[in-house]
Amino acid sequence: MASSSFSPCWLHGISSKVTAHRFNRKLFHQPLVDTSTSSLTSPILLTTTDRRWASSRPPDAQLSRSYRLSEFGYPAPVRNLLLRLKLNRSFVDASVVRECWDGQAKDICLGDKFVLLIRALGKKGMPDVAEMLFMEMKVSGFEPNCATWSALILSFANNGFLSQAQAIWDEIINSSCRPNLDVISGLMDAYGKMGQFKDIERLLHEANSRDPDLSSEFYTSAIHCFGREGQLQMMEKTIKEMVSRGFKVTSQIGNVYVIYYSRFGSLLEMETAYGRLKQSRLLIEKEAIRAISLAYIRERQFYKLGEFLRDVGLKRRNSQNLLWNLLLLSYAANFKMKSLQREFLHMSEAGFSPDVTTFNIRALAFSRMSMFWDLHLTLEHMKHRNVAPDLITYGCIIDMYMNKGLGRNLSFPLRSMNIDASPQLVTDPIVYEVFGKGDFHSFCEILMESRQKNEWTYSKLVGVYQRKMYRSNQIFWNY
Structure with a gap:
């Protein structure tokens, strides 16, 4: 659980970058509720600043009492967020918040509902509104936990606001909160999409020092991220570092290693990666077989494709008909009709339908x-x-x-x-x-x-x- 060492002061700088174009700065930092007397069922109390701002607007835009009463069915942070959005004429955002909150299950505790709402706002491209909800939680006396911080950091990271996400990450590192694997993977994916691969290495080392028990999972996420973006040398470096620290190369990592070399490497590099997988006595999986076969097909190396399939073993049952179909495809591509018919008969004799x-x-x-x-x-x-x-x-x-x-x-x-x-x-x-x-x-x-x-x-x-x-x-x- 997050301690009270978290301070909302760092969020002020974030708000100016993300929400200045949509929300009034003075109104954003002015609390709507007196925290000393407010509760989940207390009515909304506007401050003097908010009343002056609302009264200065045209009569047709002022909020009536019945308009404010429509928000009483929500907890104080959500209620204040909806009012703040409507004061700023952000009616579309307010309707999205309503829809996301009302769509949640009734048996979920209030803290989890806030987390789910922040995640939903992040998925809809509204990290600024998610930040406003976070601030309203702090003002209303709801102490955010690790899940809340994790949802907020992913909301920023998935929408490309990496500097804001990094600021939250620095707060997490300097606190008693333990970051989970989803946060680390989400940040790594965001950095990978932006091409900031050095930050992925830094994030990996900080996560390992913060939670050594999850180092193996952190290394796996980094390997996936480097391979998915075609950074084969950095993927190789990460695997060597992982092995040097005493972690074993699992079947998942070994097959991912072959898959990314088949996608972004040359045929020679792909064959070398497959040879390492065989030497480690790890079983090649169906997706890796498909990736290697696709690389041979794109290079029109059908003879090598047939040799690879025989080396894997045509009688493997866990890949169903994939190996036989690829072998038949290698003959059909060159229109070797007699060989195609012969292997089709061998397939039936081996017990494959x-x-x-x-x-x-x-x-x-x-x-x-x-x-x-x-x-x-x-x-x-x-x-x-x-x-x-x-x-x-x-x-x-x-x-x-x-x-x-x-x-x-x-x-x-x-x-x-x-x-x-x-x-x-x-x-x-x-x-x-x-x-x-x-x-x-x-x-x-x-x-x-x-x-x-x-x-x-x-x-x-x-x-x-x-x-x-x-x-x-x-x-x-x-x-």
């Missing part, structure tokens, strides 16, 4: 090669396996027929499919990195954005696409 992504990888290869009979067999196989086709499957059929000028024969392959079903897209997006989006797929995405998806069926989409292609092939002569 093909899903819609598996079938669509084969269908895309058959469609690009104009292999009509093989594509029809794929549709029959999907029907036998009870795998429902999606928009990619329909796109393979329609694009192949339309590109060959056989649009009138589309009824033959479509008669065995449920064309009255609603369109759905369940294929793994990594397939698009190899084959891209077909003409029918791209057209349907644009078309379905204009209306609600539940209004469309496959038959309607096919009909609209056929009319569009028919018109595009017509020649009009203008004389």
Whole structure:
């Protein structure tokens, strides 16, 4: 719990930077309630300054007694905040405060409600109003705890006011309050977005000295922050520092290390990172497999992709069909149809059941090669396996027929499919990195954005696409 050593004097400088353009400075620092006689149910008592300011306004803007009575259902800090906002003609902000407060559960204690309100105001981009609430809490006799300070500092940090957040952080460091992991992670993310990576290191060291028991979590947050912004050298430095202090590299950190090197590093650096993960005897997870595979695909290194997948182990069950689908994709990308068919049979022999992504990888290869009979067999196989086709499957059929000028024969392959079903897209997006989006797929995405998806069926989409292609092939002569 925060002690009384916190002083609101440092907030005066913050208010001048954040709220000077929205609120009257003299009115902001003048308390609305006499704290010696106020309570949660006491009426609002305006000071002489506030009365003089309100009486100087036009008659149509002065607050009537019934207007003030509408705030009596709120605690003193919220009530005073609403009145202060209305005196400053900030009616939109006042309505937001009302909405956030009234939307909270009834069984929450009053202190937690203040914390939730400050967080909600921060998420809505109103850190100045959150600061006003904090000041009203102090004036009304509510001592803020660590949760309140944490909510206020995140409110400033998430909205880009790093100097104000740093001022609050300095107060926390010099007090008896223990900062939690959410505050440290939030500040690190804010510094990372602004490119202030040196401040992340400083914040990490201050947090470790303040709460050594959470040093491992602090290091993990810093590694995530550096990696997410592409600062691989600083991420490497942080991991070495963590290991030198006796902390172990967990599976989470090891996989994150590989993921960020696959995103921002070269293929050689990515392979080195994967080698370190293997040497540490940590199991590579599904997201890391996907990240490495995506790096190989973008560099068109499909042979290396196949070698990597075999090294991981195609018979792993915890990644479901991901490894097999990526292997089939590596062959389909180079249109090695015999190898594609062979590995598909090996997949079934290993006990893996093909899903819609598996079938669509084969269908895309058959469609690009104009292999009509093989594509029809794929549709029959999907029907036998009870795998429902999606928009990619329909796109393979329609694009192949339309590109060959056989649009009138589309009824033959479509008669065995449920064309009255609603369109759905369940294929793994990594397939698009190899084959891209077909003409029918791209057209349907644009078309379905204009209306609600539940209004469309496959038959309607096919009909609209056929009319569009028919018109595009017509020649009009203008004389």
